[in-house]
Amino acid sequence: MAIILSGKELSEKLTQEQKQRVVELAREGIHPGLAVVLVGEDSASQIYVRNKGKACETIGIHSETIRLDGNCTQQELEDTINRLNQDDKISGILVQLPLPRHLDEEKALACVLPEKDVDGFHLINAGKLFTGQEGVIACTPKGVLYMLKHAGIDLKGKEAVIIGRSNIVGKPAAMLLLQEHCTVTICHSRTKNLAEHTRRADILVAAIGRANFVTADMVKPGAVVIDVGINRVDGKVVGDVDYEAVEKVAGYITPVPGGVGKMTISMLMENTLEAACAQAR
Numbered sequence: 001m002a003i004i005l006s007g008k009e010l011s012e013k014l015t016q017e018q019k020q021r022v023v024e025l026a027r028e029g030i031h032p033g034l035a036v037v038l039v040g041e042d043s044a045s046q047i048y049v050r051n052k053g054k055a056c057e058t059i060g061i062h063s064e065t066i067r068l069d070g071n072c073t074q075q076e077l078e079d080t081i082n083r084l085n086q087d088d089k090i091s092g093i094l095v096q097l098p099l100p101r102h103l104d105e106e107k108a109l110a111c112v113l114p115e116k117d118v119d120g121f122h123l124i125n126a127g128k129l130f131t132g133q134e135g136v137i138a139c140t141p142k143g144v145l146y147m148l149k150h151a152g153i154d155l156k157g158k159e160a161v162i163i164g165r166s167n168i169v170g171k172p173a174a175m176l177l178l179q180e181h182c183t184v185t186i187c188h189s190r191t192k193n194l195a196e197h198t199r200r201a202d203i204l205v206a207a208i209g210r211a212n213f214v215t216a217d218m219v220k221p222g223a224v225v226i227d228v229g230i231n232r233v234d235g236k237v238v239g240d241v242d243y244e245a246v247e248k249v250a251g252y253i254t255p256v257p258g259g260v261g262k263m264t265i266s267m268l269m270e271n272t273l274e275a276a277c278a279q280a281r
């Protein structure tokens with residue numbers, strides 16, 4: 001049976017440390033603040049935004065949610081972001097995605113000052129990750145790496161296979177694992193003989209968005225299986241990995257819920273604290 005990598009436990013521990021850091025930063029006159037811009041009424045986004053606000057409250061970070069009408073113009077959205085860029089109370093800005101179709105996501109993300117881009121989605125931060133420079137790292141892949149390191153998993157020279165090539169999970173996760181000296185393969189919907197790749201993986205990251213997609217026969221015995229997926233099936237949240245079958249084969253596995261998702265929020269808090277410190281310097 002696989003060892004469970006609990007994002008829940010790890011994030012609770014991080015929350016305690018972050019609370020303490022907020023107190024210490026306040027003594028130095030540094031007061032981190034996070035602004036979340038939410039456009040429209042998407043129900044999943046509303047839940048995510050609420051959870052981010054709650055996390056800030058628990059840790060003691062100032063937080064603001066700016067709600068814009070679903071019909072707002074690109075200019076209104078960009079004016080809001082520009083106002084937050086100038087606001088000294090705000091160290092981090094997050095534009096909740098997806099945006100309504102009529103808005104240009106890339107242009108909106110480009111408006112966020114790179115030093116306030118706590119999601120790590122700005123081209124400058126993506127480019128820094130690509131070239132190995134220090135910058136803001138996207139929260140989900142950062143959380144994945146944090147879990148692997150915290151569990152003491154040796155990454156050097158390991159075969160890492162990532163299923164998914166999105167800009168927010170797959171690609172940055174690949175870059176991070178490459179920096180850790182893994183040999184990285186990125187798979188996607190056009191990959192031929194997917195299972196042949198996944199069966200070679202010492203580290204298998206599933207970021208697909210399809211419930212129970214990764215089955216036990218796709219996993220090398222003893223592999224580390226990281227399930228990023230969040231899928232709703234009959235009102236239940238499940239990952240991209242067939243957990244019950246795969247936990248019998250894998251060496252380590254992350255559960256859903258209680259795995260990577262928890263770490264994503266923790267890393268958002270981490271990025272906000274780091275942004276506040278960098279801006280104070």
Ligand code: NDP
Binds near residue numbers: 167
């Ligand atoms: P995207 O839809 O942007 O990307 C999904 C990727 O999976 C694509 O690269 C796609 O390939 C690939 N894919 C789809 N079908 C197949 C297939 N049959 N075989 C191989 N590859 C396939 O999703 P995200 O990266 O944004 O998110 C992935 C999952 O992670 C989702 O469930 C999302 O909800 C979850 N998520 C969880 C987070 C957390 O905090 N835990 C944070 C962010 C996302 P192609 O490029 O060819 O289309």
